Amino acid sequence: MSTQSSRSTSSKTQVKLKHSPRAPEPQKKTRSPATLAARAEASARNLEEEREKARERMARRRERLQQDDVLVEEDRARAREASRRYRLKNATSLARRQRLIRANLLRHESIYDKTFGRSAWRQLVLERRAEEAQAGANRS
The missing domain is CATH 1.20.5 (Single alpha-helices involved in coiled-coils or other helix-helix interfaces)
Known part of the structure; x- marks a missing residue:
């Protein structure tokens, strides 16, 4: 409560500072050529x-x-x-x-499928069967 009262009093009595009159600016001297x-x-x-x-x-x-x-x-x-x-x-x-x-063609069918895809696997199986058939024909 005390802070509020002090605040209200300070806002009422604002002291305006008067500025002192400025000192006249000194005249600029003309500089020598040197x-x-x-x-x-x-x-x-x-x-x-x-x-x-x-x-x-x-x-x-x-x-x-x-x-x-x-x-x-x-x-x-x-x-x-x-x-x-x-x-x-x-x-x-x-x-x-x-x-x-x-x-290990036949033992690794699932691995082969995962690695190279089914169509490549089918192609290899067909080639293997053809080779086996050829070998069978050659034997007989």
């Missing part, structure tokens, strides 16, 4: 220093970008090598799987 020349020279020096700094920054940036390019190229080469190795390994494992399945 001072003007010195200032111009200093600003030219500053400008040249800034340009030099900018050149150095650009050179550093160019160098960094070249290093990045080298790193990116190395990374790409590494990725190419890895994918080549993976493809080789994958191809050999696929060939191995096919050999295994062909060797």
